[in-house]
Amino acid sequence: MAGVAFRGVSKSFGAVTAVDDVSFDIHDGEIVCLLGPSGCGKTTTLRLIAGLEGPTAGSIHIGDRDVTMISPKGRDIGMVFQDYALYPHMTISDNISYPLKVRGVSKEERASRAAEVAASLQIGNLLERRPGQISGGQQQRTSVARAVVHKPQVFLFDEPLSNLDAKLRLEARGFIKHLQKRLGVTSIYVTHDQAEAMALADRIAVMDGGRIVQMAPPLEVYHRPANTFVANFLGSPPMNLLPVRLERRTGVTRFVADAFTITAEGWHERLQGRVDDGESVILGVRPEHLALGEADDPWSFPGELYATEPLGPETLITISVGDALTTLRIFGDDPPVVDGRVHARIQNTNLRLFREGGERIELG
Amino acid sequence: MQRRSILSLPAGLLFLLPAGAFVFVFIILPFFWIAAVSFTNRTLTGRTALNPEFVGLANYRRLFDPDRFFNSGEFGASLILTGQFVFFSAILGQAILGLLLAWFFYNHRGWVQSTVQTLAIVAWIMPDVVVAFAWFAFLDRDDGTLNQILSAIGLGHPDWLLALPMVSIIMFNIWRGTAFSMLLFSSALGSIPPSHLETASVAGATGLQKLRDIILPLIRTHIITVLILITLWTFNTFTPFLLTGGGPAFQTEVVSIYTYRTAFQFFRFGMGGAVGMVMMIINLAFAIVYLGILRSQKAHA
Ligand SMILES: Nc1ncnc2c1ncn2[C@@H]1O[C@H](COP(=O)(O)OP(=O)(O)OP(=O)(O)O)[C@@H](O)[C@H]1O
Ligand SMILES: [Mg+2]
Numbered sequence: 001m002a003g004v005a006f007r008g009v010s011k012s013f014g015a016v017t018a019v020d021d022v023s024f025d026i027h028d029g030e031i032v033c034l035l036g037p038s039g040c041g042k043t044t045t046l047r048l049i050a051g052l053e054g055p056t057a058g059s060i061h062i063g064d065r066d067v068t069m070i071s072p073k074g075r076d077i078g079m080v081f082q083d084y085a086l087y088p089h090m091t092i093s094d095n096i097s098y099p100l101k102v103r104g105v106s107k108e109e110r111a112s113r114a115a116e117v118a119a120s121l122q123i124g125n126l127l128e129r130r131p132g133q134i135s136g137g138q139q140q141r142t143s144v145a146r147a148v149v150h151k152p153q154v155f156l157f158d159e160p161l162s163n164l165d166a167k168l169r170l171e172a173r174g175f176i177k178h179l180q181k182r183l184g185v186t187s188i189y190v191t192h193d194q195a196e197a198m199a200l201a202d203r204i205a206v207m208d209g210g211r212i213v214q215m216a217p218p219l220e221v222y223h224r225p226a227n228t229f230v231a232n233f234l235g236s237p238p239m240n241l242l243p244v245r246l247e248r249r250t251g252v253t254r255f256v257a258d259a260f261t262i263t264a265e266g267w268h269e270r271l272q273g274r275v276d277d278g279e280s281v282i283l284g285v286r287p288e289h290l291a292l293g294e295a296d297d298p299w300s301f302p303g304e305l306y307a308t309e310p311l312g313p314e315t316l317i318t319i320s321v322g323d324a325l326t327t328l329r330i331f332g333d334d335p336p337v338v339d340g341r342v343h344a345r346i347q348n349t350n351l352r353l354f355r356e357g358g359e360r361i362e363l364g
Numbered sequence: 365m366q367r368r369s370i371l372s373l374p375a376g377l378l379f380l381l382p383a384g385a386f387v388f389v390f391i392i393l394p395f396f397w398i399a400a401v402s403f404t405n406r407t408l409t410g411r412t413a414l415n416p417e418f419v420g421l422a423n424y425r426r427l428f429d430p431d432r433f434f435n436s437g438e439f440g441a442s443l444i445l446t447g448q449f450v451f452f453s454a455i456l457g458q459a460i461l462g463l464l465l466a467w468f469f470y471n472h473r474g475w476v477q478s479t480v481q482t483l484a485i486v487a488w489i490m491p492d493v494v495v496a497f498a499w500f501a502f503l504d505r506d507d508g509t510l511n512q513i514l515s516a517i518g519l520g521h522p523d524w525l526l527a528l529p530m531v532s533i534i535m536f537n538i539w540r541g542t543a544f545s546m547l548l549f550s551s552a553l554g555s556i557p558p559s560h561l562e563t564a565s566v567a568g569a570t571g572l573q574k575l576r577d578i579i580l581p582l583i584r585t586h587i588i589t590v591l592i593l594i595t596l597w598t599f600n601t602f603t604p605f606l607l608t609g610g611g612p613a614f615q616t617e618v619v620s621i622y623t624y625r626t627a628f629q630f631f632r633f634g635m636g637g638a639v640g641m642v643m644m645i646i647n648l649a650f651a652i653v654y655l656g657i658l659r660s661q662k663a664h665a
Contacts, residue, residue, distance in 0.1 A: 050566050072565040079566045085559035089581040098577070099567035146567070156566075 002063025002153045003028045003186055004049060009058035011044055018044040020210035021058070026203075031180050031187040032215075033197035036207035037233070042190040045207070046156050049188060051075050062154060078147030078185075079156040082163070084139045086131035092118070092142050093127040099150040117145045121179075137168045144176070148183065155180070155187040161196065173199055194234045198222065206230050223286075223350075227358040231284050237316065239284045240326045241354070242301075248277040255283060259322040260301035264348070270364045275353070281361065284352035287316065287329035292336060293345025300345040310335040319344060395644075402637030407630075416634065423638035437614040439639065442622040446599060449534060449618050454598035457538030459590055462545025467575065469546075470553045481550065484543030496606035499536050500525075503607075525608055529616045533604040540603070545590050552586035553579065585658060592654040596647055619643055 004026040011019040018041045026032045034042040047053040048060060051072035059068045067075050078099075086095050094101075096117060097110035105113075118124045121141045126134050131142065140160060147155060157176070161169045177200050180187050191197050197204050198218045205215040206229075214226035225231035231239040244255040244262075253271055255262040275281060293300035303319030303326060315335040317328040319342045328344055330336055353361040371379070402423055406416035433440035469477040487495075502509050503524040511521035524532045556579065564574045580587070602620045604610075610617035610625065617625070623643060627636025 050562075052562050052565065072562075073568045073570070075566075077566050079563065081559040081563060083557065083559055085557065085563040087560065087578060087581075089584075098564070098569075101577070102564075102567060102569040102573050146563075150567070 002065075003030070003061075004154055004188065005061040006045075006048075007059045007061070009048060009055045009060060011041075011048060011053060012056045017210050019048065019055075022210075022212055023058075024205065024212060024215055026186060026188065028186055029184045030202045031177070031189060031200060033201035033204050034188065034190045034207055035192065035194060035197040035204050035233070037192060040207040041210040042192070042207055043158055046079075046158050046188060046190050049075075049154070050077050050079055050156055076153045077156060078150065078152040078154070080140075080143045080147050080158065080160045082159045084131075084143040084160075084163075086139055086142055086146075088131055090130070091127065092123065092129055092131070092134065095131065095142055096145045096149050098146060103150065113149055114145070117149045118142075121145050121175075136164055137172065140164060140172055141175075144179070148179070148185075151185075153186065155185050157187065157189040159190055159192070161191075162193075169196075176200065195236065198234070206233060224360065225284070225352070226360055228282060228284065228354050229358060231352070231354070231360075235286060237287055237327045237329075239286050239352070240290070242283040242285075242321065242324070242326065243356075244281060244283055246271075246275055246277065246279050246281055248275075255281075257301075257322065259303070262301060262346070263298040265298055267348070271353075271361075272364065274361055274364070280356045282354040282356065282358075283346075284354055284360075285346050286350065287327040288331070289347045289350035290326070290328040290344045291347065292317075292328065292330065292338065293343045295343050297343070297345050299348050300343040302341055302343050305338055305340060305342050308335065308338065317342065398637045398640050400637075401633050402641050404634045404637075406633045406637075408633065419634065423634050424642075426635065427638055427642065437617065439619075439622060439642075441614065442617050442619050445530070445616065446618040448530065449537070449604075450595055450598045453534040453537035454541065454594045455591070457534065458541040458545045458594050458598075459587070461538065462542045462590070463549050463587070465542070465546045466549035466553055467579070469550065471571075481547065484546060487539070488541075488543040488547075492603045493606060495540065496536075496603065499532075499539075499607060503532055526612055529608045529612060533607055533616050536604065536607060537598060537601065541594055541597070545594060548586060548590050549583070552583040556582050588654055588658050592651065592658075595650055595654075599647065599650070600643070 006022050006024050009019060009022050010017065020041075022045065034045055036042055044053060048055055049062075051067065051070060051074075055068065059066055061067065062075060062077075087098070090098070093111060093114045097105075097114040100110045100113060115124060115127060118127055121144060123134075123138055123141045123145065126138060126142075131139055134142070140163075143160070160176070161172050164172060173196055176189075180200075189197075189200055191200075201218050203215055204218050204221045205212045206221060206226075207213065208229050214221055214230050216224075216226075221230060222234055225234065225239070228241055231241065242257065244257045247254040247256055248268065248271070251268065253264045253268045255264060295302065301321060303321040306318040306320045306325060307316075309316040309318075313331065313333070315330045315332075317330060317336070317338060318325050319328070320326075321344075326344060353363065355361060401416070403418060403420060404416040405419045405422070427439050432438050434444070435441060465480075469480065490498075501507075503511075505511060505521060505523040508524075510524070515521045522528060560578055560582070561574055564578050569577065600620055601618075602624065604616055604618060605621050605624070608616040610621040619639070620643075623636060623639045626639050627633060
């Protein structure tokens with residue numbers, strides 16, 4: 001078992017910089033999700049760890065070895081590709097045990113190890129079939145079985161669930177987390193599905209434009225996003241972002257927008273020395289931290305009802321504030337009846353502030 | 365889903381008619397004519413040109429006459445030469461060299477690969493006669509490019525077409541056909557998803573293990589197709605005639621040249637027909653064996 005570390009790693013393809021000066025430490029036994037929009041460099045990061053690409057700059061470490069110059073073969077890694085990459089001409093048993101075959105393990109031992117792993121992944125009855133004869137979910141398990149059969153030091157997953165339907169995805173997600181915890185192998189899991197990342201990860205590394213913008217436990221990334229990009233990327237629907245101007249002259253702090261003014265009682269001291277009078281900032285508040293309020297509540301702001309979406313245990317109410325949309329998440333079985341002008345009240349303990357440039361302002 | 369034809373059967377047959385007539389007139393009819401001629405003593409000129417006689421299996425008996433079957437210039441000797449020619453130039457040369465080249469370029473992609481492929485296509489589409497002339501120049505004893513290179517590194521300068529005629533036409537045919545195999549194998553390799561090979565790399569496979577365990581099985585049907593095509597082509601090719609004329613002393617008289625000599629040098633059409641029939645049976649045997657392999661592969665996959 002071993003951790004994985006990047007030290008100032010960059011990777012360019014011609015003029016495109018896919019990974020830009022990335023450094024991180026992934027601890028032994030941890031599962032880290034690389035999360036980010038399409039083209040942000042997740043797959044490239046994973047391929048750098050596997051040795052399928054060589055970095056343009058920096059060094060890569062697995063355990064206490066510097067593997068920067070070592071080929072994939074020497075890195076002791078198990079990898080699951082998005083398309084599973086099962087060999088159509090081999091049986092499931094041969095597919096699973098292929099990493100053992102190239103290591104010169106005897107035929108009998110290969111068969112028994114494949115059977116053992118397959119049984120633990122509930123595909124023990126498929127060993128003699130070929131990949132074309134099993135379902136997508138079973139192919140996914142076969143691919144995972146092949147990645148774990150030789151007990152590698154590191155698992156790499158590149159969007160392994162994106163080919164499955166919604167129900168199977170949930171099932172497979174739980175199963176991967178269970179397996180990872182049981183085996184305790186350091187894992188790096190690429191996804192662009194924020195819910196998957198939240199559910200699986202010990203820590204999430206949010207990537208944007210080849211850089212890691214935040215690497216922290218899921219709830220911290222969720223509740224204390226490093227900037228508006230992260231705030232916007234996580235959560236469904238994402239965090240509401242309301243641009244406002246600060247007014248601090250009078251000894252109280254006000255958030256002033258075209259459509260509303262909020263008097264932030266008790267916040268004057270918290271913002272002391274952190275923001276200036278007249279500065280433009282962005283209020284960030286998750287939908288679940290907004291409630292239906294009254295007009296005279298100092299923490300509420302008005303909007304026009306835009307849509308109501310009852311989802312069962314919760315209801316999403318979207319209102320338009322000025323020319324932007326803001327979403328409220330109201331829990332409870334009975335959807336609230338609203339119409340016309342709606343007042344949204346901010347639960348101010350969960351209010352985040354961002355600078356105009358995007359980064360979060362630490363509050364006192 | 366139920367398949368429904370857009371045409372009624374008679375209408376469909378009507379559309380088939382022109383092509384069918386063409387095939388009948390130019391392929392089926394000549395085939396039966398040759399089969400019939402091979403049992404006669406028909407010639408181009410003389411009495412038997414007008415009134416060929418039925419001679420039964422005489423032509424075939426003459427062809428397989430055990431007393432002289434393997435004599436130089438006879439059918440048996442010609443078959444042996446053809447076997448050597450096919451084995452070295454088609455199977456060892458074109459197929460294996462083509463596969464190795466394709467594999468090499470698969471691993472070293474870039475401008476070298478595209479340049480070589482372009483040159484290979486250019487070489488492949490050149491007319492036989494032009495190529496044969498180029499090879500005359502290439503193999504010339506005193507001024508040929510090959511001998512100039514060889515003598516520059518001190519390996520002498522043999523008279524290729526006279527002293528080593530078989531080696532010459534084998535080299536020639538390899539040069540002529542490797543491009544085709546290489547291109548076909550290249551496209552076969554290109555159809556393998558990269559993740560298949562990357563998975564194998566991560567699993568710890570060496571280059572040779574990847575070739576043996578992943579690549580060859582995945583392109584098996586392509587390999588068999590290439591083998592069918594190039595053995596049949598090489599078996600039937602007449603181009604060596606342009607270089608050596610089958611000589612010297614029948615040393616390069618492969619069966620296609622033997623057939624030509626029998627049928628058109630002495631205009632003994634009866635004999636020629638018999639040789640043609642035997643060649644066709646051999647070709648058929650090749651094709652059936654290969655197709656059988658192909659079918660059993662498909663059943664496996
Ligand atoms: N082999 C390559 N040659 C050139 N550019 C590449 C190559 N591989 C990736 N890139 C570029 O590098 C950037 C990052 O690609 P990468 O595949 O890592 O993105 P990703 O985060 O995995 O995206 P996705 O979620 O769509 O899979 C992209 O702009 C991509 O076009
Ligand atoms: Mg990707």
